[in-house]
Amino acid sequence: MAREREPRPYTFYLLAGLMGLFLLFLYGPMLVIYVLSFQGPNGGVTFPMVGVSTQWFANIIKPGQVANIPASFERSIVLAIVVSLLTVVISVAAGLGFRRRFPGAGLLFYIAIASLVMPSLLVGFGIGLGFQMLGLPQGLYTSTLGAQLTWTLPFGLLTMFAVVARFNRSYEEAARDLGASAWQRLRYITIPLLLPGIIGVAVGAFTLSYDEYARTTLTIGSYNTLPLELYALVSSDSTPTLFAIGTVTTAVSFVLIGLTMFAVIRMQRRRRMLPT
Amino acid sequence: MASDTAAEITNSAYRPARPRVRVGPWAISWLEVSPLAIILVVLFAAPTVLFFVISFFDYDRVGIYPAFLWDNYRELLTTPATWRIYVSSLRFAVIVWAITLFVGFNIAHFLVFHIRSSTTRMVLFMLCAVPFWTSAIIRTIAWIPFLGRNGAFNTMLIDLHIVHQPLEFLLFSDFAVVITYVHLYTLLMIGPIANSLSKIDKSLLEAARDAGASRWQIMRNIIIPxxxxxxxxxxILVFTQVMGDYFVVKRMSGGQSASIVSALSTEIQAMQYPPASASAVVLVLFVAFLVAGMMRIVDVRKELVS
Structure with a gap:
């Protein structure tokens, strides 16, 4: 561990200051809503605090008149898991496919970029129109799923490009020379080496789907996802319930990230202990 | 697609095939990318073509009728409100782009080149990413109790005797809109830039330093290129997110202005599909030109795929 320590350049302190300010900016308003989510029963969505209570947290699980948070939360989670799994399988396959040159690669790449940058509501609008024209009923696992995939797949593809670019193909070639079949190469070499990136795609796609609003709103069937319910709440109800949801989300994120980091650090330590 | 196959086969015959691969290697690639291609064609390209076609249709209060009319476009482009909305959205996009680029680049640079321990880097990056997990809707309205008249920020300024009257321009203003966008989208800048910077070979920077390059020269001639x-x-991500924004302007500007998309959604709710389609086409073309312009400066595809 006796690494030579250069003195920090002055830019380090400037940038560290910027980083600190940015984190303050990022968490400042969030801290305000964490505090306000403990607002007393007679308090509103702004300061001052009128007493302290946990009633707004209790409100989350009570199906209300405007929004049914628990049911929509469940729908959003299940949909996000489905979107995430499909995105992983499809974009990993495509990421591997793009390693070779193939006819149509350029066109497909630009369609994917277009799908990513297309204003979200318009994608939903187009899909909604299509379903109407064909006389198909819209539903969570038909139109909504499709609309969300047009957003998560290009994201997954770009992530895979970043992952595949760092991937050393000589491992695969070595496995081939040692007589591994195509399936064995994929199962024992390619996928384990790409795993961190694949997890990144899965987590990213889950997040994008879970929070999707603009693509979902025009393609949803009879039952709303969580963001749509939240939006209905914002427009109609002015209680700190939304803030309580924000507090719970952040708490859960921190726990999940803490656990993931713990696992990653342990994995790195175990790898380091292996003889090289 | 099937009709192209024959032509592609003849094309590929001119490429030297690797000896051990029996099928043309591109055939395997096609198999691997086909699910992606099918989904994007059916769910993205086809619906886009559909509203392009409908933008020429005729309509009344009851339904829409196939036609080939330019009226929807003429109406859209001769309405001053359209131009106003585009100018204001573009102005927001440029301001937000400049701020997120400055902040995002510097933070990515800090994380990649200044943080020595990979654990610290991961922790800091995660701290930037955590708010992203909270719904954008909640993160938008989170600014209301912060910036409001009796909000946390005004209270703090008054307590510190910096101002005597609460500042009114903070909330429900262009300022609030810009702040919210920056809060929502800076991560979209940090992620890709950090990824690019982390691929830079550190020995290049050392070589430049040994050769006597100043910090600024290293930045301008190595890191930025x-x-x-x-x-x-x-x-591209930040620009298109702002141009396609649905609720930030609606919520935070205090109702004086609409965004392109929220204006469009009013037409959709009124079931006026042909004019809504026309404004959709105009917005798509506008975004496409912007993105194409940015991609001309940098060949993203070549750099990503190679």
Missing amino acids: LGRTGITLGS
Whole structure:
């Protein structure tokens, strides 16, 4: 561990200051809503605090008149898991496919970029129109799923490009020379080496789907996802319930990230202990 | 697609095939990308073509009728409100782009080149990413109790005797809109840029330093050129998110202005599909030109795929 320590350049302190300010900016308003989510029963969505209570947290699980948070939360989670799994399988396959040159690669790449940058509501609008024209009923696992995939797949593809670019193909070639079949190469070499990136795609796609609003709103069937319910709440109800949801989300994120980091650090330590 | 196959086969015959592969290697690639291609064609390209076609249709209060009319476009482009909305959205996009680029680039640079321990880097990056997990809707309205008249920020300024009257321009103003966008989208800049910068070989920087390059020269001649893919990608993401915004302007500007998309959604709710389609086409073309312009500066595809 006796690494030579250069003195920090002055830019380090400037940038560290910027980083600190940015984190303050990022968490400042969030801290305000964490505090306000403990607002007393007679308090509103702004300061001052009128007493302290946990009633707004209790409100989350009570199906209300405007929004049914628990049911929509469940729908959003299940949909996000489905979107995430499909995105992983499809974009990993495509990421591997793009390693070779193939006819149509350029066109497909630009369609994917277009799908990513297309204003979200318009994608939903187009899909909604299509379903109407064909006389198909819209539903969570038909139109909504499709609309969300047009957003998560290009994201997954770009992530895979970043992952595949760092991937050393000589491992695969070595496995081939040692007589591994195509399936064995994929199962024992390619996928384990790409795993961190694949997890990144899965987590990213889950997040994008879970929070999707603009693509979902025009393609949803009879039952709303969580963001749509939240939006209905914002427009109609002015209680700190939304803030309580924000507090719970952040708490859960921190726990999940803490656990993931713990696992990653342990994995790195175990790898380091292996003889090289 | 099937009709293209024959032509593609003849094309590929001119490429030297690798000896051990029996099928043309592109055939395997096609198999691997086909699910992606099918989904994007059916769910993205086809619906886009559909509203392009419908933008020429005729309509009344009851339904829409196939036609080939330019009226929807003429009406849209001769309405002053359309131009006003585009100018204001573009102005927001440029301001937000400049701020997120500055902040995002510097933070990515800090994380990649200044933080020595990979654990610290991961922790800091995660701290930037955590708010992203909270719904954008909640993160938008989170600014209301912060910036409001009796909000946390005004209270703090008054307590510190910096101002005597609460500042009114903070909330429900262009200022609030810009702040919210920056809060929502800076991560979209940090991610791609950090990815690009982390690919830069550190020995290049050492070599430049040994050869006597100043910090600024290293930045201008090495880091920025090699990080351009991330910069372009981040810029495209931020720009298009702002141009396609649905509720930030609606919520935070205090109702004086609408965004392009929220104006469009009013037409959709009124079931006026042909004029809504026309404004959709105009917005798509506008965004496409912007993105194409940015991609001309940097060949993102070549840099990503190679």
